[in-house]
Amino acid sequence: MNASEGVAPAIESILAAARERGGGDERVSVDARSLPAALSTAEADGRVPIIAEVKPTSPTTDGRRDADPVELATAMVDGGAAAISVLTEPDHFGGSPDALRAVRAAVDVPVLRKDFVLDESQLDTVEADAVLLIARFLDDLDGMIAAARERGFHPLVEVHTAGELDRALAADADLVGVNNRDLARLDVDLSTFERVSSAAPDDVTLIAESGIGSSEDARRMREAGADGLLIGSAIMDGDIAANTRRLTTAEVEA
Ligand SMILES: O=C(O)c1ccccc1NCC(=O)[C@H](O)[C@H](O)COP(=O)(O)O
Numbered sequence: 001m002n003a004s005e006g007v008a009p010a011i012e013s014i015l016a017a018a019r020e021r022g023g024g025d026e027r028v029s030v031d032a033r034s035l036p037a038a039l040s041t042a043e044a045d046g047r048v049p050i051i052a053e054v055k056p057t058s059p060t061t062d063g064r065r066d067a068d069p070v071e072l073a074t075a076m077v078d079g080g081a082a083a084i085s086v087l088t089e090p091d092h093f094g095g096s097p098d099a100l101r102a103v104r105a106a107v108d109v110p111v112l113r114k115d116f117v118l119d120e121s122q123l124d125t126v127e128a129d130a131v132l133l134i135a136r137f138l139d140d141l142d143g144m145i146a147a148a149r150e151r152g153f154h155p156l157v158e159v160h161t162a163g164e165l166d167r168a169l170a171a172d173a174d175l176v177g178v179n180n181r182d183l184a185r186l187d188v189d190l191s192t193f194e195r196v197s198s199a200a201p202d203d204v205t206l207i208a209e210s211g212i213g214s215s216e217d218a219r220r221m222r223e224a225g226a227d228g229l230l231i232g233s234a235i236m237d238g239d240i241a242a243n244t245r246r247l248t249t250a251e252v253e254a
Pocket residue numbers: 010011053055058059060061179181186209210211212230231232233234
């Protein structure tokens with residue numbers, strides 16, 4: 001598989017940087033907090049189950065928000081977030097493993113590591129509760145899922161097409177994110193989740209990723225079967241706790 005084929009120049013640049021990055025010196029062993037359980041708890045409490053993302057910048061974001069990641073994550077939890085996602089990619093998203101480490105020490109909800117992990121040693125960069133694996137960029141998806149589980153991580157396998165969902169399910173993924181963002185054009189279309197996720201069996205925990213900005217968007221993704229919503233930009237822009245609360249209460253207010 002040629003991971004760079006047909007992707008936007010920004011993704012080519014992200015992948016080139018990821019290939020250059022090393023991994024950890026020692027194999028990590030994580031005692032993970034359960035992401036699916038945290039999503040279920042939020043739902044049982046009447047909150048929309050949201051994974052709120054600490055996302056300082058991105059190829060499609062104007063400017064940068066370099067606030068203390070711990071303050072941001074704490075405000076997200078105060079706003080009702082079920083879990084936190086932390087970008088660890090430094091060159092295009094302004095993230096860092098240190099930010100994740102600090103956030104995970106400060107909050108008691110599960111923390112997802114959001115990065116472009118391309119080989120097994122890169123799993124050892126930092127401990128997290130869940131780790132993103134992007135199906136499109138991994139030839140040996142089975143091997144990477146197994147390597148993540150051996151370390152104690154819960155792998156969140158990201159897909160964008162029906163074919164990638166088939167690969168994820170064949171590799172025994174039980175936590176699947178459908179990214180509404182097209183990595184060729186970088187635009188978002190919420191109908192991607194509606195179309196792709198419908199083929200997933202009920203026992204798979206489904207996350208709708210990217211492009212969720214309003215309460216209406218959140219309800220739309222939930223009605224399409226999302227067990228959790230991964231939201232970055234709409235939370236990072238402005239008052240973090242208020243933005244998170246507006247989205248976590250979207251079903252109550254409907
Ligand atoms: O967000 C970007 O600009 C981006 C560009 C290229 C590849 C990935 C990108 N985002 C990574 C993500 O997965 C999102 O940060 C995450 O799904 C949250 O999305 P959003 O709520 O739209 O910020």
